[in-house]
Amino acid sequence: MTRQALTAQQIAVILQKKGPKSIHDVRTEGWTEGLKKTTAYSVWLRTTPADLIKTLEAIIAIDYPHLAVVSGVDVGDAVELLYHMQVFHGIPKGEVNITITVPVPKKNLVIPTISHLIPGAVYTEREKQEMLGVTVAGIPDPRGLFLPADFPKGVYPWRKDETGITEDMVNSLWASGRPADRPAPPVKPKEKKVRKPKTPDTENTAPKADTSADSKLSESAPAPAEGDTDTADAPKPEVNTNGE
Numbered sequence: 001m002t003r004q005a006l007t008a009q010q011i012a013v014i015l016q017k018k019g020p021k022s023i024h025d026v027r028t029e030g031w032t033e034g035l036k037k038t039t040a041y042s043v044w045l046r047t048t049p050a051d052l053i054k055t056l057e058a059i060i061a062i063d064y065p066h067l068a069v070v071s072g073v074d075v076g077d078a079v080e081l082l083y084h085m086q087v088f089h090g091i092p093k094g095e096v097n098i099t100i101t102v103p104v105p106k107k108n109l110v111i112p113t114i115s116h117l118i119p120g121a122v123y124t125e126r127e128k129q130e131m132l133g134v135t136v137a138g139i140p141d142p143r144g145l146f147l148p149a150d151f152p153k154g155v156y157p158w159r160k161d162e163t164g165i166t167e168d169m170v171n172s173l174w175a176s177g178r179p180a181d182r183p184a185p186p187v188k189p190k191e192k193k194v195r196k197p198k199t200p201d202t203e204n205t206a207p208k209a210d211t212s213a214d215s216k217l218s219e220s221a222p223a224p225a226e227g228d229t230d231t232a233d234a235p236k237p238e239v240n241t242n243g244e
Contacts, residue, residue, distance in 0.1 A: 003063060003088060003091060005088040005091045005094030005095075005096075006062065006063075006087075006088070006096070007041070007096070008028040008029075008030070008041035008042065008043050008096050009028055011043050011062060011087065011096055011098070012026050012027075012028050012043050012045075014058075014062060015043070015045065015055070015058055015059070015062075018058050018061070019047075019054065019055055019058035020047065020051040020054040020055060020058075022047050022048045022050070022051040022055075023045050023046070023047050023051070023055060024045070024046055024047075025044070025045060025046045025101075026043070026044070026045045027043075027044050027045075028041065028042065028043050028044075029041070029042045029044065030042075038093065040095075040097070041096050041097070042096070042097040042098070042099065043096060043097070043098045043099070044098075044099050044101070045098075045099075045100060045101070046100075046101045046102070046103070047100060047101075047102055048102065048103075049102055049104055049110065049111050049112065052083075052100070052102055052111065052112060052114065053112055053114065053117070055100055056083075056100070056114055056117055056118075057117070059085070059087065059098060059100075060117065062087055063087040063088050064087075065085035065086060065087050065089070065098065065118070066085060066086045066087075066089035067083070067084070067085045067118045067120060067121055067124075068084040068085060068086065069084055069124050070082065070083050070084070070121065070124040070125065070127075070128060071084065072128050072131070072132045072134070072158060073158075074132070074158065074159050074160040074161065074164070075103070076160075077105065077106055078103040078104055078105045078106060079103075079104050079106065079109060079132050079133075079134055079159075080101055080102065080103050080104070081101070081102045081104060081111060081128065081134065082099055082100070082101050082102075083099065083100040083101075083102070083114075084097070084098075084099050085097070085098050085099075085100075086098065104134060106161075109132075109133060109134050109135055110134070110135045110136075110137055111128075111134055111135070111136055111137065112136070112137050112138060113125055113136050113137060113138040113139045113140070115138075115139060115140055116138075122139060122140060122141055123145065125139050126139070126141065126142070126143065126144065126145040127145050127146065129142065129144075130144045130145060130146065130147050130156070131146070131147075131156055131157050131158040132156050132158050132159060133154075133156040133159060133163060152169075155169075
């Protein structure tokens with residue numbers, strides 16, 4: 001079956017008609033990029049945590065999306081999760097970006113997993129759990145991904161409220177350096193470049209002109225034959241006949 005790409009405007013209309021009623025603030029954008037000024041298109045929309053799955057299913061009905069990442073930001077009374085994906089991926093000039101924004105209230109920081117629809121989403125969902133404190137309900141692998149095991153519980157690096165990184169933690173991290181109980185990273189130290197000292201012979205020395213061609217021409221030029229020299233117009237020396 002051949003995939004037929006749709007425009008961003010067509011996708012927006014379909015999602016508003018066939019998606020859940022909670023879909024709102026739908027807008028499309030287009031911009032040019034690259035030397036050839038190729039136009040790229042995006043669809044932006046908002047929905048609720050309860051209707052995230054239905055919204056994603058409506059997108060899958062259009063075309064199975066390629067999920068890039070789930071980003072997140074602390075906006076005060078909620079944590080907004082942004083699901084960045086692309087439909088018609090691989091079709092030249094037919095790809096359309098879609099971003100689903102889901103505000104999750106801090107009083108109930110729970111969002112359903114989408115890993116049963118897009119298995120690769122589990123990695124970015126794990127990141128949101130440890131960085132923002134969002135509980136991903138039904139996630140098949142709830143383990144942490146980036147933070148060490150001894151990182152303080154209940155502290156989320158991306159949060160901007162009292163549960164985020166405190167100033168004293170930042171100072172301690174800079175002051176403590178690398179923990180001694182962890183192996184050194186497998187990175188070789190950078191080699192220092194040794195610059196050769198400049199000598200008088202190499203400073204302010206203008207390049208010499210190549211005169212080899214001129215010398216070769218002068219050497220190869222034949223000498224004038226006897227009698228060939230024209231002296232008719234040459235001035236004759238004056239002869240002093242007065243005996244002076």
